[in-house]
Amino acid sequence: MTLPKALAFDVFGTVVDWRAGIAAQTAAFLERHLPGTDPAEFADAWRSLYQPAMEECRSGRRPFTLLDELHLETVIQLLEHRGVKTAAIDGRELLDLSHAWRRLQPWADVPAGLAQLRELFPVVTLSNANIALMIAMNRFNGLAWDAILGAEVSRSYKPTAQAYLATAATLCVPPQDLCLVACHHSDLAAARSYGLQTAYIDRPMEYGGAPAPDASYAQQWDWAAADLQELASVFKRHR
Structure with missing residues (x-):
């Protein structure tokens, strides 16, 4: 890959x-x-x-x-x-x-893992959150992104094609050069269907330990890791 x-x-x-x-x-x-x-x-x-x-x-x-x-x-x-x-x-x-x-806090691995990934690639949001929401959240939890993209920029909510493809277009990269990082199999499945690469992060406690509602969408994703720090290590091994 x-x-x-x-x-x-x-x-x-x-x-x-x-x-x-x-x-x-x-x-x-x-x-x-x-x-x-x-x-x-x-x-x-x-x-x-x-x-x-x-x-x-x-x-x-x-x-x-x-x-x-x-x-x-x-x-x-x-x-x-x-x-x-x-x-x-x-x-x-x-x-x-x-x-x-x-006013939401990141998972424990995120601050260090995101910083490590930013050393390798530009990192942006591809979220359904609007820009003002994300700015407020980032100021609350201290996370840093290269850009806040997603629904407000594309004017469309995931999992529509526009939500993913407009993000790639804004970054001036073809879809196959953009990788969605997500813990939701349904989100990754949609991104893959529109030509994006996919990276799965396991978040077993997202629903308090209950099974994720989109498990039926699970596939063999392009990349996978237990957390963002491990994902950074995976990418480094493939450089």
Whole structure:
């Protein structure tokens, strides 16, 4: 396998631990408004609304809408479904709650591993997150990227072809020279179908130890590693 010329990263799950982060960020709000709610269960329920909200945009039923806005809409939807009258809550509190996705910490291997990979290749995001969200997250957790790309740049949510191919085009590389790094088999399968290289990172605790919902998409990926530091070592051996 020829080495890629750039790496594009999925972020939620691959780079940051969204489940633990959302649970931690929502715990105080839930104690005030939904006492007795398990924050981790709430995180799972909120995440379950992620794909349906993006599908409204992918299908053309609504215009492309930034993920920050979708997060606000879906958390209000979830709270209302659970009996919370969100109209009675200060809008600033709801906005801060929706911005929990801006305050997520990376997995333990990521800071060192990402730095090692940046010595080898340009590293960019290929995330469904919008740019303001990613900037806020990076300032919160200290991660550094060569560029923030993905849905807002392509104006399309993964797994559409545009989401992947626009990222390659922005970097001025053909799809086969761009490698998607992700822990989600479905994301990697879509990237492969559009000609990108693929690198799988195992994140067994993304769902708190529960099986990943996209295991049926698993294949023999071009590259694979237990974490980003090991991935850097794999690439170095092939130089």
